[in-house]
Amino acid sequence: MSPVLADVLQLLALIAALALAHKPLGTYMAKVYSSDKHLRVEKWIYKGIGADPDTEMRWPAYLRGVLAFSTVGVLFLYALQRLQGVLPGSLGFAAIDPDQAFNTAASFATNTNWQSYAGEQAMGHVVQTVGLAVQNFVSAAVGIAVAVALVRGFARSRTGELGNFWSDLVRGVVRVLVPIAVVGALVLVACGVIQNFSGIHEVGQFMGGTQEWNGGAVASQEVIKELGTNGGGYFNANSSHPFENPTPFTNLFEIFLILLIPFSITRTFGMMIGSVKQGYAILATMATIWVGFVALMMWTEFSHHGPAFEAAGGTVEGKEVRFGIGASSIFAVSTTLTSTGAVDSFHSSFTGLGGGITLLGMMLGEIAPGGVGSGLYGMLIMAIIAVFIAGLMVGRTPEYLGKKIGSREIKLAACYILITPALVLVFTAFAMALPTPANSMTNSGAHGFSEILYAYTSGANNNGSAFAGLNADTQWFNTTIGLAMLLGRFLPMVFVLALAGSLAEQKPVPATAGTLRTDKPLYTGLLVGTILIITGLTYFPALALGPLAEGLA
Numbered sequence: 001m002s003p004v005l006a007d008v009l010q011l012l013a014l015i016a017a018l019a020l021a022h023k024p025l026g027t028y029m030a031k032v033y034s035s036d037k038h039l040r041v042e043k044w045i046y047k048g049i050g051a052d053p054d055t056e057m058r059w060p061a062y063l064r065g066v067l068a069f070s071t072v073g074v075l076f077l078y079a080l081q082r083l084q085g086v087l088p089g090s091l092g093f094a095a096i097d098p099d100q101a102f103n104t105a106a107s108f109a110t111n112t113n114w115q116s117y118a119g120e121q122a123m124g125h126v127v128q129t130v131g132l133a134v135q136n137f138v139s140a141a142v143g144i145a146v147a148v149a150l151v152r153g154f155a156r157s158r159t160g161e162l163g164n165f166w167s168d169l170v171r172g173v174v175r176v177l178v179p180i181a182v183v184g185a186l187v188l189v190a191c192g193v194i195q196n197f198s199g200i201h202e203v204g205q206f207m208g209g210t211q212e213w214n215g216g217a218v219a220s221q222e223v224i225k226e227l228g229t230n231g232g233g234y235f236n237a238n239s240s241h242p243f244e245n246p247t248p249f250t251n252l253f254e255i256f257l258i259l260l261i262p263f264s265i266t267r268t269f270g271m272m273i274g275s276v277k278q279g280y281a282i283l284a285t286m287a288t289i290w291v292g293f294v295a296l297m298m299w300t301e302f303s304h305h306g307p308a309f310e311a312a313g314g315t316v317e318g319k320e321v322r323f324g325i326g327a328s329s330i331f332a333v334s335t336t337l338t339s340t341g342a343v344d345s346f347h348s349s350f351t352g353l354g355g356g357i358t359l360l361g362m363m364l365g366e367i368a369p370g371g372v373g374s375g376l377y378g379m380l381i382m383a384i385i386a387v388f389i390a391g392l393m394v395g396r397t398p399e400y401l402g403k404k405i406g407s408r409e410i411k412l413a414a415c416y417i418l419i420t421p422a423l424v425l426v427f428t429a430f431a432m433a434l435p436t437p438a439n440s441m442t443n444s445g446a447h448g449f450s451e452i453l454y455a456y457t458s459g460a461n462n463n464g465s466a467f468a469g470l471n472a473d474t475q476w477f478n479t480t481i482g483l484a485m486l487l488g489r490f491l492p493m494v495f496v497l498a499l500a501g502s503l504a505e506q507k508p509v510p511a512t513a514g515t516l517r518t519d520k521p522l523y524t525g526l527l528v529g530t531i532l533i534i535t536g537l538t539y540f541p542a543l544a545l546g547p548l549a550e551g552l553a
Helices: 003-034 040-049 059-082 098-109 125-155 165-190 218-227 248-273 276-302 307-312 324-337 352-363 374-394 407-433 445-460 475-505 521-545 547-552
Strands: 200-206 209-214
Touching: 003 165, 003 248, 003 276, 003 324, 040 165, 059 098, 059 125, 059 165, 059 475, 098 125, 098 475, 125 165, 125 218, 125 248, 125 374, 125 475, 165 218, 165 248, 218 248, 248 276, 248 324, 248 374, 276 324, 276 352, 276 374, 276 521, 324 352, 352 445, 352 521, 352 547, 374 407, 374 475, 374 521, 407 445, 407 475, 407 521, 445 475, 445 521, 445 547, 521 547
Parallel strands: none
Antiparallel strands: 200 209
C-alpha cells in the first residue's frame, strides 16, 4: 500500500469516527445546557463558590463572571509558578522567572497554551497537575459557556438574559469534559502513554552526556490538552514525544479528540435554536474548509520537488517517522484550524507553502472547526457578516435565524473580526522594527519573518503552536505574546456577549419569500467565500512577505 493511500484511509477513518460521535455528543451537550436540574456534585461546587446557578444574567453580568474567573485563574497560576521552589513535588526545579510565569499564566488561562519553556526541565508535578491541567479544563469550559450564551441570544426573544455563567462553567467541566477525559485517558494509558508521579531518572549516555527523563501524570493531561483544544505539552517535544503519543493509533485518536467537540457542538447549536438544519449548515462550512486544508497540506508535503524529497517520498524533515507525512499533515491542519496548538511535527520544517497553510488556518480565526466553544461563536460572527453582505447585494435588511442584523449588530461583529488581525500585525511590525526581538530569529529572510508572524498569530488567536525556530523565551516575547493572548481572548468575548444580549432583546422576525435561506448549500458556499475573502484581504501582504515568498522562491 502506498503512503498516500494509507494516509487517505486514515483520513476517512477519522471522518467516520467524527460522524458517529456527532449526533450523540451534540444532542447530549444540548440537553446539558438546556436542563434546569443540578447534579449533587454541582450543588456542592455552587455552595463552595457562593454562586446561585438559577439566577439569569444579562450580558454585562455574564461578562463580569467570565473576566473575574479568568483573572483569578491567571493570578493563581502565576503565584503557583513563582512559589514552585518551595512546593512539594517540584522535582528540584526553581521558581519560574516573572516574565515567563506571566506568559505561561496568561497562556493557559486563555486556552492558548503557548510554551516558551521545556516542560520536563522547568515544571514540577504540582504546577503541571494543579496548575496547568486544571486550567486546561476550566479555560475550555469558559469557551463553551460563551458560545452557549451566544446561541441563547439567537434562541431567546424579548429578554436580555443569557443564562448563568457559573452554571454553564460547572456543567461544562463536570458533565462534558471530565467524563470524556476519563475515558480518553484510559485509552491513552492502555496504548502506552505514561501516568505516574515518578521523579527524574537517568536513562543512559547521550552524545557524551547523561540523558535524564522525569515521569508525570501525562495521560490525564494529554487527553484534556487535545479534548479542550489546549495544546500545552507535558514535554517540550509535545505530541511527537513517545511518552505523550507513542503509536500511530494514539496519534489518530488525539486528532479525533481535538476535533470531537468543535464539530459536535454544531448540532448542539442546531438543537438549542430549534433547527438542526442550521447546525448542519455551519458543520458543512467547517468541514469544507477543514477537508480542503488537509488536501492542500498533503499535496504540498508529498509533491514538493527536488531529488532529496523525491527519494524520501515527500518532505520528511521535522516529521516523526512513527506517523509519517500524511498523519503529520492531518495533525498540523487540525491543530491550527482549532485553537489546540499541539504539534506532532516541526512546523518550521514544512515546505514554505505548507507552513503558510498552518498560518492561514490560524488567520481564519480558527473557526473550521475552531476551538472548543470559540470556534462556534467565531463562525456565527462570520455567518452574520455573510448575511449582511448578501443583504447589501439584494438591497434587503439582513436577517439571521429570525433576528434582524442592524447597525448595532454589524458594528459588534466588525469589531470582533478586526481585533485579532490588529494585534497580530501591530505586534509583528514592532518586533520586526525593533533591533532586539529580531535577534531571536534562527533564520533570516522570509522564513525568519514567518517565525515572528507565526508567533503573534498563534498568540493572538489563542492557538499556542510555534514555528519552533524562534527563541521566544525573552522578556520582549514573553511579555508581548502574553498581552496578545489576553487581549485576543477576552476583547472578542466582550463583543460576542454584547451581540448575544442585543439579539436576545429582539423579537423574532417571520420568514418571508425574500428571506435568505441560511440552511442551504448556496449560503454555505457564500459563508466559505466570505471567510476566505476577509482573511485574504486582511493578511495577504503579510503572507506575501513570509510563506508565499519562501514557497515561490
